[in-house]
Amino acid sequence: MVAREGTRFSFPLALALCVTSILGWWQTGAEGRDLMVPKEQATTEFEPTEMPSLDVQQRGVPQSLFTWIKMARGYEVEWDTFGRKGWFTQDPRLKPIAPGTTVFTPDTPAVYIVFEVAPLEDPAQFAAQVFAIGADGKTGDAVIVQDSLEVPGHERYGFLELKKPSSQWPQGKYVVKIYITSLGQQPFHAVNQVGTMRFAVTDHPSADVTPAVPGSPAR
Numbered sequence: 001m002v003a004r005e006g007t008r009f010s011f012p013l014a015l016a017l018c019v020t021s022i023l024g025w026w027q028t029g030a031e032g033r034d035l036m037v038p039k040e041q042a043t044t045e046f047e048p049t050e051m052p053s054l055d056v057q058q059r060g061v062p063q064s065l066f067t068w069i070k071m072a073r074g075y076e077v078e079w080d081t082f083g084r085k086g087w088f089t090q091d092p093r094l095k096p097i098a099p100g101t102t103v104f105t106p107d108t109p110a111v112y113i114v115f116e117v118a119p120l121e122d123p124a125q126f127a128a129q130v131f132a133i134g135a136d137g138k139t140g141d142a143v144i145v146q147d148s149l150e151v152p153g154h155e156r157y158g159f160l161e162l163k164k165p166s167s168q169w170p171q172g173k174y175v176v177k178i179y180i181t182s183l184g185q186q187p188f189h190a191v192n193q194v195g196t197m198r199f200a201v202t203d204h205p206s207a208d209v210t211p212a213v214p215g216s217p218a219r
Contacts, residue, residue, distance in 0.1 A: 065124075065180055067156075069115035071197055072096035073108075075159050094157040102199045106168035111199060113160040113176065120153050126180055127187035128160045133173040133198075144174065148187050169201040 074097040096114035104111060113128060127148035132140045147160045162176070176199070181192040 065117045067116040070096045070099035072112045072114050073098040073101055074112055075114045094159055103205045104201050105205055106201055111162040115158055116156050119156055123153050123183050125150050125183055125187050126158055129177045130162055131175050133175055139175050171201050173200045
């Protein structure tokens, strides 16, 4: 009778110990090895990513937040109304002067980028940096000139003013990197870049000087 009672009470105990041992082995095994062994990452040189070109846009097809964006020689201000003369809105309409201009002379005071966006719910910061393109077609690392603009919420128009860096622009080809970010963030960070635009500077603006575009041979 004693032996039977001992067997009766020891079997559940043995079963519990067995289950505990199996669970402990499973947890240890799960923690000790990965189901998917990660591949070794090769060390590679970082290559610049080509961003979308904002120079050529299809009519009615916005790019990024832009309804349209134009390189120009300047801008004019046109005030919208609510349909009644003298009732003006708080958001002036900007009209680019000579939109689509991509060739400038060395004495050009500034290159303008004029744009329209969908009405913003929150303020945003738009920015641009200019880099020189070398004879080998590669973009330089040095920033030639830059500008940024804070656009309040519910406004649509803005412009960036890229002033000549010194007494005149050095002749050559340039690429402009365009950035959009929220207020308070670093505007010129690579993750905030949304596209590029290009222009050229020459003594003969009427000559056929086409800014290089990705994938095309440099002239």
